[in-house]
Amino acid sequence: MRCRLAELLTAQDLVVELGRDRLRAVDGVSLSIAAGETFGLVGESGCGKTTLARALLGLQGVAAGRITLAGATVTATGRAGRAAVQYVHQDPGAALDPWWRIGATLAEGLTIHGVTDRAEQQARIAEMLAAVGLDPALGARFPHELSGGQQRRIGIARILLLRPRLVILDEPTAGLDLSVQAAVLRLLAALRDRFGLTYLLISHDLGVVRRVCDRIAVMYLGRIVETGAAASLFAAPRHPYTRALLAAAPHLDGRESAAPPLSGDPPSLRAIPGGCRFHPRCPIAIPVCATTAPAVENVTAGHQVACHRWQEESPHA
Amino acid sequence: MRRLLRDPVATLGFGLILLAVFVALFAPWLAPYPDDAFDSHLLQRLRPPSAEFPFGTDNLGRDILSRVILGTRDALTVALAVVGAAMLIGVPVGLVAGWREGWLAELLMRVTDVFLAVPQLILALALGQLMAPGIGTAMLALALTYWPFFARTVFAETRRLRGALFVDALAGIGASPARILLLHVLPNAAPAILVRATIGMGFTILTAALLGFLGVGAAPPSPDWGLMVSEARQHLPEAWWFPTFPGLAIFLLVLGFNLLGDGLRDLADPRLRRSR
Numbered sequence: 258m259r260c261r262l263a264e265l266l267t268a269q270d271l272v273v274e275l276g277r278d279r280l281r282a283v284d285g286v287s288l289s290i291a292a293g294e295t296f297g298l299v300g301e302s303g304c305g306k307t308t309l310a311r312a313l314l315g316l317q318g319v320a321a322g323r324i325t326l327a328g329a330t331v332t333a334t335g336r337a338g339r340a341a342v343q344y345v346h347q348d349p350g351a352a353l354d355p356w357w358r359i360g361a362t363l364a365e366g367l368t369i370h371g372v373t374d375r376a377e378q379q380a381r382i383a384e385m386l387a388a389v390g391l392d393p394a395l396g397a398r399f400p401h402e403l404s405g406g407q408q409r410r411i412g413i414a415r416i417l418l419l420r421p422r423l424v425i426l427d428e429p430t431a432g433l434d435l436s437v438q439a440a441v442l443r444l445l446a447a448l449r450d451r452f453g454l455t456y457l458l459i460s461h462d463l464g465v466v467r468r469v470c471d472r473i474a475v476m477y478l479g480r481i482v483e484t485g486a487a488a489s490l491f492a493a494p495r496h497p498y499t500r501a502l503l504a505a506a507p508h509l510d511g512r513e514s515a516a517p518p519l520s521g522d523p524p525s526l527r528a529i530p531g532g533c534r535f536h537p538r539c540p541i542a543i544p545v546c547a548t549t550a551p552a553v554e555n556v557t558a559g560h561q562v563a564c565h566r567w568q569e570e571s572p573h574a
Numbered sequence: 575m576r577r578l579l580r581d582p583v584a585t586l587g588f589g590l591i592l593l594a595v596f597v598a599l600f601a602p603w604l605a606p607y608p609d610d611a612f613d614s615h616l617l618q619r620l621r622p623p624s625a626e627f628p629f630g631t632d633n634l635g636r637d638i639l640s641r642v643i644l645g646t647r648d649a650l651t652v653a654l655a656v657v658g659a660a661m662l663i664g665v666p667v668g669l670v671a672g673w674r675e676g677w678l679a680e681l682l683m684r685v686t687d688v689f690l691a692v693p694q695l696i697l698a699l700a701l702g703q704l705m706a707p708g709i710g711t712a713m714l715a716l717a718l719t720y721w722p723f724f725a726r727t728v729f730a731e732t733r734r735l736r737g738a739l740f741v742d743a744l745a746g747i748g749a750s751p752a753r754i755l756l757l758h759v760l761p762n763a764a765p766a767i768l769v770r771a772t773i774g775m776g777f778t779i780l781t782a783a784l785l786g787f788l789g790v791g792a793a794p795p796s797p798d799w800g801l802m803v804s805e806a807r808q809h810l811p812e813a814w815w816f817p818t819f820p821g822l823a824i825f826l827l828v829l830g831f832n833l834l835g836d837g838l839r840d841l842a843d844p845r846l847r848r849s850r
Contacts (some may be wrong), residue, residue, distance in 0.1 A: 316746060343747045352743035356761045365757075366747045419747060 264328075265292040266313065266342070268421050271322035273305075273312045282308040282525040284479040285322075287553075290423065295449070297470030297487065299463065299502065301523050305479040306459045308426045313457070314344050327422070340370055343421035347428040349412030353400035359411055360396030364417050381418060388451065389414045390444060406437040410444070417452060425457045430465050442469055463503065467491055472559070475499045478523060478534045485560035495562040498535050523537050533565065541566055563571040577841060590830025598647040605640035610796050620813045633805060634694075634795075638815065641797040642823045648792065649799060649827060652713055653778040657771050659717035664724025670731025671725070671757050685701045685731065690722040694752020694781060695788070702790035704811065709782075712771035712791040716778055727770045731763035763840030769835055773797075776831030799824050 268290070273283035282305045290296045298306050300356040313324060315331065326330045326341055346352035353362055363385070364378045366519055372378055383393040389410040397572035400408065409429070419524060427447065444467065449456060460466050466473060467487060471495045474484045475498060483496040494500045521538055530537050535545035543566065579585050602608045612665035623630045629638035671682035698715035705711050735741055736759070744754050785791035786800025794801060799820040806817035 314746060316742070340748065344743075346743055348739055351739035354740045354744075354758050354762070357758075365744075367748075369748050369753070396718070415743075415747070542620055 262291050264289045265326070266290045267325045268309075268313065268455075269323045269325075271309070271312060271324065272320040273308050273317055273322045275308065275419055280525070281320075281529070282479055283312060284529075286476075286479070286481050288373075288481060288484065290457060291472075292455055293449075293453065294471040295458055297466040297473040298457060298459045298476060299461060299473060300476035301461065301502075301547055303526075304476045304477055304522060307427060309476070310344060310427060310457065310459055314425060316344075316418075325364050325474055340419050341422070342423045342425065343416040343419055344425045345412050345416055345427060345429060346429055350400055350405065351407065352410040352412055355400055357399075358396065359403070361397050362400075363396065363415055363418060366415055370419055382414075385414045385418050388417070388448065390573070396549065404501060405433060406441065409433070411442055413445070413448065415446065416452075420452075422452070422456045423457060425459065427459045429460070430462060431460075438465070445469070454490070456561060462500065475502065477527060479526070480534060480563070482535065482564070483560075483562045485556070485562075489557065489560050495534075495556050495560070495564075495567040496564045497539050497541055501540075502570075523557070533563075581837045581840065583833050584840075587830045587835075587837060590826055590835060594641070594646055594827050594830065597643055598650045601643050601647050605636040605643040607639075607640040608644065610636040610640040610644075614795075616710070620809060622813075623815050628811070629819040632802070632816055633809055633813075637800070639821050641801070641802060643798040644825075645799045645802070645820070645823070647778050648709070648796065649782065649824075652709065652716075652782045653775045653831075656713050656716040656778045656782075657718060657774045659713075660720035660774065661724050661767070661771060663717070663723055664721035664726075665728050665760075667721070667731075668725040668728025669732055669759065672729040673736060673751060673759075676732025682725070685723045687724045689699055690726070692719055694719040695784070697792055698785050699788070702714055707790045707793070709792045709796070712782060712785040713733055715785075715786070716781060716825060719831075720774055720778065723774065724767065724770060727766050730761055731766050732759055735759045735762050770837045772831055772835035772838055776828040776835065779824065780828050821839065 267287075268289075269287050271283055271286045272281060274280060274518065275282045284305075286305075286309060288296075298309070299497045300306050308317060312319050331342075338342050353359070357365070360382060363382045367373075367378045367381065372381070382396060386393045386395065391410050393406060395403065395407065395411075395539065400411075403411065413424075426445070430441055433441060434441045442465065445456065447456060448507070456469075458470060470487045472485065472518065473490050474481045475490075476482070477495065477498050483490065483494065484500045490499065491503065494503055514545070524534075530547075532548045533539070533546040533551050536542040539546065545565055549565070553561050556562055556567065578588065597604060599741040613636070615631075617635060618627075618631055619633055619635040620626055621635075627637050627639065629642065632638055632641070662813065665832075667682050668685065671679040671686075673679075694715065697719055698712055701711050701715045704706075715820065732755075739755055741758065744758060782791055783798075783800030783803070787804040792798030792801050794805070798846045802820040803817045803824075806820075809816055
């Protein structure tokens with residue numbers, strides 16, 4: 258873990274309700290991301306990762322809670338806040354307008370954010386394309402003429418042109434083959450150092466998270482169940498859900514995991530279990546889990562867990 | 575464009591339209607008797623086709639070939655004006671209703687449905703009674719009944735595109751709704767609008783001719799195709815050439831627009847576009 262720097266983005270007791278049914282996709286999430294770190298957010302599909310990201314981005318209204326950016330409270334639609342926090346889509350090809358040339362798409366972001374001088378736009382675009390390892394001549398192409406890796410680099414370049422401070426990466430390596438994955442991750446690390454970025458990386462690929470993240474939050478059904486430095490969380494997971502996730506990840510050395518695998522699917526947001534949300538699937542649930550939601554407790558200074566039994570169960574059982 | 579020409583049927587349609595546009599532009603020079611739009615020569619009425627009058631003459635002795643040629647311009651002008659006016663109303667309605675959610679979208683689409691439910695001919699006849707029957711009234715009626723088709727098309731496209739990832743990405747980098755709608759949604763919806771407009775041109779020509787036939791469209795002595803067919807009724811079956819050639823002109827031009835519209839629809843299908 259890096260030394261703790263100033264907090265860049267924090268969320269306190271964030272609640273996001275979706276649709277007319279007011280489903281609580283995010284229910285009381287608090288997290289804080291330090292400047293310069295790579296913060297991983299993991300969890301199964303549908304646990305609210307993307308909704309949380311959209312809320313942090315200001316694209317999704319917040320029902321309750323507070324988001325601060327560099328100490329200042331962010332309103333949902335403040336433009337300045339928007340430029341500082343940017344989002345790289347999971348499918349970068351589909352995130353580009355198919356009718357617009359790459360160069361025009363890149364220039365558009367600059368136009369929106371007040372850089373309207375053609376020459377300056379072109380200079381910044383050429384510089385950014387070089388920074389993400391692409392030929393500036395690619396600007397004349399259409400999105401469908403690019404490869405998956407190139408589209409991903411364009412997606413990143415488009416965001417970085419706006420000079421954000423926090424970049425939310427949604428599954429940055431999904432759908433790429435391993436060699437391209439590695440190249441994209443190296444590029445992300447290089448860009449972070451070069452532009453002084455902070456990353457919030459959303460993924461369910463624990464291998465990727467383990468390789469690049471400094472700290473990790475594990476999300477289950479709209480709540481964060483465990484937060485900690487990557488090293489300590491992977492070495493000694495405290496929450497049974499984290500342990501199950503780690504166990505479910507394939508090990509290259511073929512060793513069997515100690516924790517039992519997860520059974521069943523996560524419950525629907527329409528029928529959230531009472532008490533601890535994980536108790537119906539939890540291998541170590543006790544009666545109190547079904548009635549009382551566990552409080553967030555400190556394991557160590559930087560490691561929090563929300564489980565009634567974190568002290569009893571040894572992680573290496 | 576090149577891909578369009580690879581489709582022989584669409585190319586035929588495109589050729590027919592080009593021919594019609596050419597004829598419309600140069601009608602006064604192409605028509606053998608350009609004055610026959612209005613002049614009558616009662617001594618040579620209802621002559622069968624001959625070298626002198628290739629399409630024969632009508633009940634007032636006017637050269638039918640000349641009148642068919644002179645009628646092209648009106649037919650195209652009416653179609654363009656009606657489709658243009660229908661787009662001016664329908665496209666913004668569809669964009670706004672497709673983008674917004676809630677009462678405004680509901681209101682716009684329900685109004686659209688009401689207009690969609692009004693039968694074109696009845697509205698045209700009613701307007702003709704209220705106002706002076708004439709080509710202007712017919713165009714107004716056609717535009718008032720055709721815009722809902724554009725509204726629905728654009729509405730569906732906007733709804734589809736609103737959920738597209740690139741629109742979400744644009745919102746993410748701070749693009750305003752106006753920018754997204756006008757610069758991104760509209761161009762992406764353009765193929766569907768173009769297809770609708772092309773088919774609408776054919777439809778409008780046909781309906782305008784029908785209104786002319788019923789007497790609420792163009793007024794005599796304008797060289798209107800529908801009106802010519804209507805005037806010919808009393809001289810059937812002896813003067814077969816009288817309704818045949820204007821009818822053929824209507825048929826070919828409508829066919830041209832429909833064939834081109836179908837070809838454009840195939841081109842606009844993104845699945846086909848990708849694979850080529």
